[in-house]
Amino acid sequence: xxxxxFRRQLRQEAEQWWHEGLIDASAxxxxxxRYQFSEIDSAARNRFTAILMGLGGILMGLGTITFVAxxxxxxxxLSRLFLLLSLFFGVNATxxxxxxxxxxxxxxxxxxxxxxxxxALILGANMALMSQIFHQSGNLYELFLVWGLGVMLMSFSLRxxxxxxxxxxxxxxxxxxxxxxxxxxxxxxxxxxxxxxPLVVMFFLIPLAYWCRSRVIFALSSIxxxxxxxxxxLRFEGWMIEVAIGLPPALFWTYTDRIWKxxxxxxxPSSLDRHFQxxxxxxxxxxxxxxxxxxxxxxxxxxxxxxxxxxxxxxWRHIWIDLLILIALTLMGWLQLRSPKRxxxxxxxxxxxxxxxxxxxxxSVSLAFWHWHIQSIAIVNxxxxxxxxxxxxxxxxxxxxxLGVRRTFWGGTFLLAIGIVSRMLEYxxxxxxxxxxxxxxxxxxxxxxxxxxxxxxxxxxLSIPNSSEEEAS
Amino acid sequence: MTSDIPTPTPPYHAQTxxxxxxxxxxxxxxxxxxxxxxxxVAVPAQNAYTYLTGQRIILQTMPIDPDDPLxxxxxxxxxxxxxxxxxxxxxxxxxxxxxxRTRHHFSFYLVLEAPIxxxxxxxxxxxxxxxxxxxxxxxxxxxxxxxxxxxxWRIVYGIETYYMPEERRDxxxxxxxxxxxxxxxxxxxxxxxxxxxxxxxxxxxGDRNYRF
Numbered sequence: 245x246x247x248x249x250f251r252r253q254l255r256q257e258a259e260q261w262w263h264e265g266l267i268d269a270s271a272x273x274x275x276x277x278r279y280q281f282s283e284i285d286s287a288a289r290n291r292f293t294a295i296l297m298g299l300g301g302i303l304m305g306l307g308t309i310t311f312v313a314x315x316x317x318x319x320x321x322l323s324r325l326f327l328l329l330s331l332f333f334g335v336n337a338t339x340x341x342x343x344x345x346x347x348x349x350x351x352x353x354x355x356x357x358x359x360x361x362x363x364a365l366i367l368g369a370n371m372a373l374m375s376q377i378f379h380q381s382g383n384l385y386e387l388f389l390v391w392g393l394g395v396m397l398m399s400f401s402l403r404x405x406x407x408x409x410x411x412x413x414x415x416x417x418x419x420x421x422x423x424x425x426x427x428x429x430x431x432x433x434x435x436x437x438x439x440x441x442p443l444v445v446m447f448f449l450i451p452l453a454y455w456c457r458s459r460v461i462f463a464l465s466s467i468x469x470x471x472x473x474x475x476x477x478l479r480f481e482g483w484m485i486e487v488a489i490g491l492p493p494a495l496f497w498t499y500t501d502r503i504w505k506x507x508x509x510x511x512x513p514s515s516l517d518r519h520f521q522x523x524x525x526x527x528x529x530x531x532x533x534x535x536x537x538x539x540x541x542x543x544x545x546x547x548x549x550x551x552x553x554x555x556x557x558x559x560w561r562h563i564w565i566d567l568l569i570l571i572a573l574t575l576m577g578w579l580q581l582r583s584p585k586r587x588x589x590x591x592x593x594x595x596x597x598x599x600x601x602x603x604x605x606x607x608s609v610s611l612a613f614w615h616w617h618i619q620s621i622a623i624v625n626x627x628x629x630x631x632x633x634x635x636x637x638x639x640x641x642x643x644x645x646x647l648g649v650r651r652t653f654w655g656g657t658f659l660l661a662i663g664i665v666s667r668m669l670e671y672x673x674x675x676x677x678x679x680x681x682x683x684x685x686x687x688x689x690x691x692x693x694x695x696x697x698x699x700x701x702x703x704x705x706l707s708i709p710n711s712s713e714e715e716a717s
Numbered sequence: 718m719t720s721d722i723p724t725p726t727p728p729y730h731a732q733t734x735x736x737x738x739x740x741x742x743x744x745x746x747x748x749x750x751x752x753x754x755x756x757x758v759a760v761p762a763q764n765a766y767t768y769l770t771g772q773r774i775i776l777q778t779m780p781i782d783p784d785d786p787l788x789x790x791x792x793x794x795x796x797x798x799x800x801x802x803x804x805x806x807x808x809x810x811x812x813x814x815x816x817x818r819t820r821h822h823f824s825f826y827l828v829l830e831a832p833i834x835x836x837x838x839x840x841x842x843x844x845x846x847x848x849x850x851x852x853x854x855x856x857x858x859x860x861x862x863x864x865x866x867x868x869x870w871r872i873v874y875g876i877e878t879y880y881m882p883e884e885r886r887d888x889x890x891x892x893x894x895x896x897x898x899x900x901x902x903x904x905x906x907x908x909x910x911x912x913x914x915x916x917x918x919x920x921x922x923g924d925r926n927y928r929f
Contacts, residue, residue, distance in 0.1 A: 378768065387760070402741070
């Protein structure tokens with residue numbers, strides 16, 4: 245599938261070529277035929293209606309949920325339940341049949357999608373009403389988890405991205421409600437889902453991203469895996485902090501669907517894998533930047549290992565299952581880098597490549613381990629982490645410049661500037677020096693930006709930009 | 718990363734729209750829809766069982782602070798048996814709820830006994846007799862075991878929320894405060910099943926019964 249942006253540009257260019265006499269009407273007609281110029285505007289219009297329909301569906305769903313919460317007195321609970329269940333079946337069925345009717349105009353299909361989204365929200369309203377009828381107290385997070393799983397089921401069956409995104413959001417709301425709420429000690433399935441959220445996301449939502457071919461679901465799932473893994477690890481009063489620092493970036497840097505191989509679509513499968521890899525690597529880079537930035541502060545001597553009681557440890561011991569699976573996947577991913585097929589990823593012409601990432605992770609984890617378990621080396625750690633932050637940001641800038649990738653370049657510049665400014669504010673330096681550094685930083689950023697844009701322009705003159713480069717960071 | 722592989726121009730796009738839905742067979746909708754409906758029914762399955770098979774008991778609530786009016790559309794019920802210091806005084810309470818308790822998150826069973834006195838106008842509350850960490854098997858005919866959870870210093874029995882219509886809230890609230898000022902009782906009717914699970918059924922404010 246050719247991107248719409250490219251088709252739009254091509255149409256503009258082709259019209260100009262035609263006017264300038266470079267191509268004749270028949271050539272233009274062939275191009276218009278091949279790239280379906282006539283459908284560009286209607287596609288945009290359709291997308292707009294789809295967004296409106298989805299928004300309408302969500303608003304109506306919220307209305308339904310509020311209706312349940314309002315606890316309308318004039319109706320008995322059973323009649324409200326009957327009403328909501330019939331609404332649930334009716335809305336879903338209408339949505340489905342409108343959505344799959346291809347003889348109807350496109351806007352009806354969009355309406356169908358909107359109704360399916362509304363149906364997913366009515367599911368939640370039904371669950372809330374049922375729990376209200378029996379005066380169930382508490383454990384709102386369980387309701388969100390069940391709701392999310394139900395919506396995910398429908399999303400799998402219909403292969404609908406919007407429902408997949410909704411399912412991911414509901415599961416995450418459930419996770420954080422459960423994480424911060426007090427979870428009872430035993431016997432609740434909800435606790436197991438909270439404990440194993442990284443695995444739940446990995447085995448359900450990531451395949452859903454492939455099934456729906458959706459980058460949005462993939463990005464959402466990856467963020468969910470990282471954040472839930474971090475949150476679960478930080479429960480251990482600092483005893484798992486080395487894993488929390490090292491595992492997420494190592495896992496996502498070598499992401500490939502050869503490990504999670506579920507479906508290979510007939511439509512350019514490698515392109516999908518590459519897009520997902522690019523997202524995974526971006527997340528890995530961002531995570532590592534954050535780690536370097538946070539630990540470059542003078543916080544080492546204040547970060548102490550807490551006391552982990554036997555009860556706490558017992559209560560969360562099942563995290564070992566998650567850790568074993570994730571570490572195994574990480575090792576498999578890194579071992580795959582040795583295969584000739586993936587040798588190209590071991591790029592020598594990039595400063596941020598697999599080797600530098602591996603070294604950064606290894607050094608960070610070792611320093612943290614040494615500090616907390618062998619001997620306190622706060623000063624050494626501060627210096628080394630600052631050094632790594634500096635090198636990492638310069639490498640990002642260098643890669644951005646060399647490859648003409650705007651996002652990488654500005655990410656690196658931002659990291660460098662914020663690193664310098666943080667050190668300035670953290671340590672008691674004179675006002676004059678502070679002002680000098682601020683000015684130098686500002687000037688540096690401006691000069692770098694101008695140089696970058698010049699560079700990009702130059703390279704644009706030389707070759708047509710390749711949008712997949714833009715993706716890679 | 719990806720950029721050194723010669724990618725075809727024009728660029729290929731991963732975010733393809735959802736595949737065409739034509740020809741999707743109806744079971745793709747109805748199977749998950751019925752499973753979702755099953756989930757809706759499963760949410761209160763346990764409570765429905767308790768409601769149908771459970772025994773009716775009465776529990777004493779704690780006085781409500783008149784300055785803290787009911788929030789939202791439900792009443793938070795605080796019971797006398799929700800206080801750890803009250804449970805601590807019962808036989809078996811010291812080990813579970815005492816000062817030197819070893820566990821903070823656990824489940825337990827509270828044995829309650831039916832009142833001896835009967836009042837005609839309003840029901841009398843059941844009295845706590847003892848606590849244990851295992852389900853008691855030697856209950857007398859006038860006793861029942863209620864399952865509870867200790868969550869730190871909080872104690873919950875799953876009967877702490879009572880939903881009521883927004884419009885009636887103020888009336889019920891005023892009634893409760895009036896009755897408590899007069900020294901009368903505000904108790905809750907609860908059903909407890911054979912496994913100790915409970916659900917609240919109705920409120921008794923003085924001699925008036927509210928059921929929503």
